[in-house]
Amino acid sequence: MWRAITRIPKTLDSLGQGVAVLPQQFQHSQLYNNNHNICSKTNYLSLHNQASLIRPKYRMSSAKPKVVFVLGGPGAGKGTQCSKIVERFQFEHLSAGDLLREERSREGSEYGQLIEEYIRNGKIVPVEVTCSLLENAMKNSGKSRFLIDGFPRNQDNLDGWNRQMSDKTEMQFVLFFDCAEDVCVKRCLGRGQSGSGRSDDNMESLKKRIQTYNNDSLPIIKYFENAGQVKRIDASPDADKVFQEVERVFLANGFQ
Numbered sequence: 001m002w003r004a005i006t007r008i009p010k011t012l013d014s015l016g017q018g019v020a021v022l023p024q025q026f027q028h029s030q031l032y033n034n035n036h037n038i039c040s041k042t043n044y045l046s047l048h049n050q051a052s053l054i055r056p057k058y059r060m061s062s063a064k065p066k067v068v069f070v071l072g073g074p075g076a077g078k079g080t081q082c083s084k085i086v087e088r089f090q091f092e093h094l095s096a097g098d099l100l101r102e103e104r105s106r107e108g109s110e111y112g113q114l115i116e117e118y119i120r121n122g123k124i125v126p127v128e129v130t131c132s133l134l135e136n137a138m139k140n141s142g143k144s145r146f147l148i149d150g151f152p153r154n155q156d157n158l159d160g161w162n163r164q165m166s167d168k169t170e171m172q173f174v175l176f177f178d179c180a181e182d183v184c185v186k187r188c189l190g191r192g193q194s195g196s197g198r199s200d201d202n203m204e205s206l207k208k209r210i211q212t213y214n215n216d217s218l219p220i221i222k223y224f225e226n227a228g229q230v231k232r233i234d235a236s237p238d239a240d241k242v243f244q245e246v247e248r249v250f251l252a253n254g255f256q
């Protein structure tokens with residue numbers, strides 16, 4: 001008989017952080033859903049046995065994922081440096097801009113048009129969209145170290161992250177690529193000329209992006225700076241030189 005109601009032990013009950021490695025069928029089960037954390041003994045034993053099969057992976061990812069926010073002006077070289085960090089250290093690179101562009105192009109996306117409008121005008125997409133894209137990408141990657149590039153870009157981004165993600169992750173520091181405006185503009189226009197295909201690598205969009213960066217993003221960097229969480233990197237030298245500094249920061253913070 002399905003009589004005994006068993007409360008799931010803490011170790012299984014708190015699979016929230018291990019969701020990245022859970023097979024699909026677990027993700028809507030009582031094991032996954034903390035709001036329904038009781039089930040019949042039969043169900044519990046069956047789920048418990050299945051959970052045993054994935055235990056090694058779960059153990060590996062039981063710590064909270066580590067997150068480094070990567071910020072800086074448009075064209076400062078965030079993406080370029082993130083690629084180098086991925087090569088040297090074991091991080092997954094998630095660019096908020098790339099995820100938004102991908103969602104914009106996804107057939108059937110209900111946000112496609114909205115995203116394009118925001119991007120072309122250099123405005124910041126509402127955090128509900130961006131944060132969900134980030135969380136999904138984190139879950140799907142199965143990794144435990146993330147470079148979150150181009151986020152949080154304004155107060156709405158930061159508030160949304162704090163609501164949805166801050167308890168589930170461990171923010172390590174903010175990597176801030178400090179770059180003069182004229183250098184940023186030159187780099188973005190250069191990227192546009194060499195065929196980036198981006199609808200915002202043009203002077204008209206760039207003016208708006210820079211305005212958004214100065215008005216909305218710099219205060220966020222300042223906020224993290226006041227909290228002692230910013231690692232500032234001079235982004236003006238060539239990319240290899242910049243990376244020497246970046247590597248030093250990661251090593252000094254215990255990453256191998």
Ligand SMILES: Nc1ncnc2c1ncn2[C@@H]1O[C@H](COP(=O)(O)OP(=O)(O)OP(=O)(O)O)[C@@H](O)[C@H]1O
Pocket residue numbers: 072073074075076077078079080081097150187188190191235236237238239240242
């Ligand atoms: N240190 C550097 N020196 C010269 N050019 C660079 C440097 N770093 C990146 N670039 C070039 O500048 C352009 C912008 O770089 P990248 O895409 O990495 O910037 P970003 O900060 O990610 O930009 P965005 O925020 O607009 O996505 C690219 O064409 C890249 O090759």
Ligand SMILES: Nc1ccn([C@@H]2O[C@H](COP(=O)(O)O)[C@@H](O)[C@H]2O)c(=O)n1
Pocket residue numbers: 074075095096097098100118119120121122123124125126130149150151152153157200209
């Ligand atoms: N948190 C973010 C990040 C980006 N966007 C939008 O995407 C544009 C391009 O971003 P890049 O980082 O690739 O330069 C950006 O100008 C925003 O329109 C966003 O809304 N929120």
